[in-house]
Amino acid sequence: MMRGKAAPLDLTIEAIETPLGGLILVAGPDGRLHASEFSDREERLHRLLDRRIGKDRYRLHEGNAPDAVRLSLEGYFAGDLAAISTVPLAMGGTGFQQEMWTALRTIPPGTTMSYAGMAMALGRTGSARAIGHANAASPFGIIVPCHRLIGSGGALTGYAGGLERKRWLLDHETRHASAIALPC
Numbered sequence: 001m002m003r004g005k006a007a008p009l010d011l012t013i014e015a016i017e018t019p020l021g022g023l024i025l026v027a028g029p030d031g032r033l034h035a036s037e038f039s040d041r042e043e044r045l046h047r048l049l050d051r052r053i054g055k056d057r058y059r060l061h062e063g064n065a066p067d068a069v070r071l072s073l074e075g076y077f078a079g080d081l082a083a084i085s086t087v088p089l090a091m092g093g094t095g096f097q098q099e100m101w102t103a104l105r106t107i108p109p110g111t112t113m114s115y116a117g118m119a120m121a122l123g124r125t126g127s128a129r130a131i132g133h134a135n136a137a138s139p140f141g142i143i144v145p146c147h148r149l150i151g152s153g154g155a156l157t158g159y160a161g162g163l164e165r166k167r168w169l170l171d172h173e174t175r176h177a178s179a180i181a182l183p184c
Helices: 039-053 067-078 081-086 095-104 115-121 128-136 163-181
Strands: 009-018 021-027 033-038 058-062
Touching: 009 039, 009 067, 021 039, 021 067, 033 039, 067 081, 081 163, 095 115, 095 128, 115 128
Parallel strands: 009 058
Antiparallel strands: 009 021, 021 033
């Protein structure tokens, strides 16, 4: 008996506008986000999808991302920093990457953590470099807040969207997290 080749996964792709430029959202039929990447980094988006799903194992169709994803991003950019924490994700990746990406979502908005600090938080002392590689492989720009990881001594280091965007995101979060903390 011959097994048939599985049908490619049908994914919807949409570019939305943000204060940082276009953001491409890729979602599955179940409403889970498979990737988000800045429009000027579209080649990276395709590389990550190819690596995670398989080059010929998905098809992209233009359409609308799920309302929940778009509304969460709108809320985030309007100052509701927690809005992105509930976006459902189709994680994929290795077990270590999934563990790391999940941990990134627990870093409170407006705060940062070093790569070494994340390694310690995960009980993986000495794996700061592996944390950096897993962070760089994240296909979920903004939604999985990889911008909250910084180098030792507070240095802004690598961000797939560019350091200017990383700085903007951290400033945005600090500004809105501070506004929430202030008494009325």
